[in-house]
Amino acid sequence: MNNKKWWMITLLAAMLLVVTACGADKPPLAPSGQQGNGAGESGVDNLQPTEDPVNTEEPGDDVTNGDPEGTPVTGGTTEGQANGGATTPSEENKQETITLFYTDPEQLELKETKGEITFKTDWSKYESAFKALQKSDSEELIPLWSEEITINKLEVDGGKITLDLKIPATANLGSGGEQFALDALKQTFFQFEEVTSLELLVDGEQKESLMGHVELEHPMTKE
Numbered sequence: 001m002n003n004k005k006w007w008m009i010t011l012l013a014a015m016l017l018v019v020t021a022c023g024a025d026k027p028p029l030a031p032s033g034q035q036g037n038g039a040g041e042s043g044v045d046n047l048q049p050t051e052d053p054v055n056t057e058e059p060g061d062d063v064t065n066g067d068p069e070g071t072p073v074t075g076g077t078t079e080g081q082a083n084g085g086a087t088t089p090s091e092e093n094k095q096e097t098i099t100l101f102y103t104d105p106e107q108l109e110l111k112e113t114k115g116e117i118t119f120k121t122d123w124s125k126y127e128s129a130f131k132a133l134q135k136s137d138s139e140e141l142i143p144l145w146s147e148e149i150t151i152n153k154l155e156v157d158g159g160k161i162t163l164d165l166k167i168p169a170t171a172n173l174g175s176g177g178e179q180f181a182l183d184a185l186k187q188t189f190f191q192f193e194e195v196t197s198l199e200l201l202v203d204g205e206q207k208e209s210l211m212g213h214v215e216l217e218h219p220m221t222k223e
Helices: 002-025 122-132 175-189
Strands: 094-103 110-119 150-157 160-166 197-202
Touching (some): 110 122
Parallel strands (some): 160 197
Antiparallel strands (some): 094 110, 150 160
């Protein structure tokens, strides 16, 4: 009976040794997340190293475009290059000697004299001629056009001139003076070869009479 018991114990011990030996031959299971990568001690070994990206940006606004001083190039316009970049040359003053017409202190006749006007453009030439009629350096030559009279607008269309004036009541003349004033204006403007007609307006309107005495032509034309 005792022999049979020891034999059973010996057999169980032998079987336990066999089972233990078989378990030791199996490789340990890989942790979750590292199974199935197929190589290396970890999944990181099979990843390709990441290279630094190549800088492909185009040069920005700081590029000097060959400027040896390294000054950044910026947009904008250059002084004196307005209107699309075209440089407009400065206009020079022009001078011309013309005939001007005044009256005597008693307003008995029309008198003429030579005077010099200064202007920059053909348009301003006519403005200067009118303003020259408004002043005199001689006590014997009295202006028929008072300095109180101002120009509202002066338009030039070829040889046709439109002169729009503001005439205060204090600048009005009698019938004889009004006729002299119109004659002085026409002879002053029509001495320019290119001028063929003169339309005279008062505050933008055609008037039958400039100062209420003499009928006004619309327009006055060169004879």
